[in-house]
């Protein structure tokens with residue numbers, strides 16, 4: 001497993017270490033590649049040889065699955081819950097370039113379409129793996145547990161805070177358990193990119209419980225200790241608001257840091273607010289976990 005580098009940036013005299021999972025070695029980079037590395041490696045050992053998963057046109061998870069499936073010679077079917085566009089861009093373009101079979105459906109049809117794709121592959125003699133949208137799974141969370149171990153080996157001293165964009169909660173859950181194990185003085189600040197607090201926090205917590213059991217760690221867990229901030233979502237998933245655009249353009253101009261409006265832009269925007277408001281103290285050691293999303297940026301008309 002190759003590790004991703006750290007880049008330092010300075011904001012208001014505070015040094016922030018950026019963990020560059022946007023450079024994870026898969027085209028387009030990102031956290032979905034890191035999760036899939038574990039999901040698919042385990043499945044290869046278990047004899048699987050095909051995969052069915054789902055996502056919207058600009059799904060990073062779908063693009064990463066399609067690329068990795070092609071790399072290991074697996075057949076793949078993508079259930080795309082979106083309108084089929086005339087012009088393919090970003091993640092959809094790359095997904096369509098692999099041998100992956102795309103089936104466009106309405107949101108309500110996803111489950112049936114995935115079941116049908118599983119059946120089709122089984123009838124063709126394959127052993128297909130079913131992956132939830134976003135790669136939401138205990139192996140996905142494990143990938144980020146291991147990533148914290150990787151990070152701890154790259155730093156002289158544990159950070160006080162890790163800030164990360166949180167969607168399905170798998171990434172944050174892995175980081176939370178990893179932090180408890182490898183850098184217990186650190187606090188994880190999860191920034192919601194779409195879900196409201198109650199639902200999002202519960203998803204993170206459930207994944208933490210699952211990973212804790214999977215690894216036989218027996219760590220004491222308390223959902224009240226989990227931070228899942230939904231105040232930077234805007235109107236919802238993929239909503240782009242003026243202050244967010246300002247933060248993203250400034251990060252590019254002042255730091256050469258490229259963020260996307262769907263995921264990392266919101267998390268970075270939240271982090272700057274925490275620093276400005278003293279929620280993150282001015283002498284704190286901070287890691288911003290860059291989870292990728294480059295293709296969400298380049299397929300967006302808003303920035």
Ligand SMILES: *Cc1c(COP(=O)(O)O)cnc(C)c1O
Nearest residue numbers: 167168169170171263291292293
């Ligand atoms: C999916 C994704 C996330 C969120 O990860 P979850 O594990 O679903 O919480 C964050 N950033 C990027 C770029 C993503 O693609």
